[in-house]
Amino acid sequence: MSVEHREPAGPTLADLGEDELLATIFPLLPGGPGVLLGPGDDTALLRTPHGSVLVTTDAMVRGRDWLDEWSTGADVGAKTVAQNLADIAAMGGVPSGLLVTLVADPRTSVAWVRDFTVGLARSAREADVAVLGGDLSSAPEGVLVVSVTALGDCEGRQPVCRSGAQAGDVLAVCGSLGHSATGLLLLQRGEIERAPELVDYHRRPRPPYEQGPVAARAGATAMLDISDGLGRDAGRLARASGVGIELDDLLLAGDVAPLHQVVGADDAWRAVVEGGEEHSLLACFPPLVGLPDGWRRIGQVVAGSGVRLRGEPVDGRGWDHFRG
């Protein structure tokens, strides 16, 4: 078949942006009594005859989410696992299985697909998660899309949603901030050697999956993973919970300092506040609960709305798939 196509006129996805598009789509989708948690959180939660299952999906697209000059097939395989398992962890869940879809130009080399599979399988094995199957489809010239679906289990606990934060809670993070964005900046500048470990994190993020259930057991009131930037994702949490969030610049300075050495102060702050693809866990804890080991305070949940840093709003800053 040819790849010609025509499209209805009118506004495009770029005109709308991701959040408004989702707001258009969600009301059209059928729910049901089996949907314990529907669209809008890190994962859905579906009732099964004798329990429930967490389920989420994330896609990566060559030329948008990675460039072959900068990432091997194995890097892409590792990253797509990390994105999905971080979503399961962010509900307080334990991952149980993955499905993998590959949509590829038939001229794609078998070597790339093999390398991708090896990277994906290695990351799945490290997280003790099985690969259950998937789908193969061919695509027009140059197109390569990988899509992973992850399933998981809440181990009998309630899932930790985005919507449970309360004014007075402590905002805490587990894992790095700004490493992926700084690594990407070094790739863009051709300065890998300034901090190869940050470039490595950009290529193969290693979120602390096991800390999702730890946070849930410790009483986390809300949680998500940082996919699109601390500011934007904290904004989602604040909106879902009906609260405001104040990021603490003195506490974040500890994350900025080592990046400052590598890319300067402005880019380091931008990476920490706006950098996506980090997949670290961001959670709120009641004020009198001690943070679990490995978590550090970076701000405060307050009455109101939006996310602020030094009094300035930052919740709109970060990655939008369609506005780019």
Next chain:
Amino acid sequence: MSVEHREPAGPTLADLGEDELLATIFPLLPGGPGVLLGPGDDTALLRTPHGSVLVTTDAMVRGRDWLDEWSTGADVGAKTVAQNLADIAAMGGVPSGLLVTLVADPRTSVAWVRDFTVGLARSAREADVAVLGGDLSSAPEGVLVVSVTALGDCEGRQPVCRSGAQAGDVLAVCGSLGHSATGLLLLQRGEIERAPELVDYHRRPRPPYEQGPVAARAGATAMLDISDGLGRDAGRLARASGVGIELDDLLLAGDVAPLHQVVGADDAWRAVVEGGEEHSLLACFPPLVGLPDGWRRIGQVVAGSGVRLRGEPVDGRGWDHFRG
């Protein structure tokens, strides 16, 4: 980011073909005790703490799986639901939820996405299945990929795998044969008016999902849905079961006759034997079990291997994603 890319040299996916590519990938994937059924059947079956869940995924790509001239967004939405729910039905399962991924050029119109969502939601609602969530990603110019994951439940029964057929079983089908392929042929020839109902079936297949559990309860020994053609899919069933299959040309003549009127004898036979995207259910039943209502005999399971029609092998005929 630019869309430039380089690739390792060596054989391509088109050189290998789909089956050989899968044979390369499968051994690399980690399994585990939770995997009750792994890659290679219509769905996987994953153990959950108190039961199990069926899970499958299928993608569609503009320019390969549909053309905008021939299919609306709503058609594509309906078809991607049908593909996935037919896989759940083919295990004898009942669908419980869907995830939807849209990977789209930001210049895609909001109207197309809305139309797609409406078609998908309508088909999901008709099958009493909830949409749980999904993912949005941007793509290079002209690219539009939709990918659906379906979950389902075996209602306490064993899943009906491809591997259970035994020599002596009756081969039966529920649903149409060759309608989608004949509809596509009419679109290609610009002769829609010769049989608009076949074109309609190509655009929005309506597999008899409810007959999957019916066949399971009736004792079906093996089952799959016809995605890539009767010959090719019967070949998969025969291979998985270690048996041969003889298609009965007298019995199939009933499926060919009405198509013969529309496109002539050769194309009608080709549509029935090689036509994909039909998503009707193909199952084997023990010889002394009566077929459930709605099922009709089309052949016989025999000792040996391969699929034959009038003594000629037909199991290689059908759709290969990468050889096209």
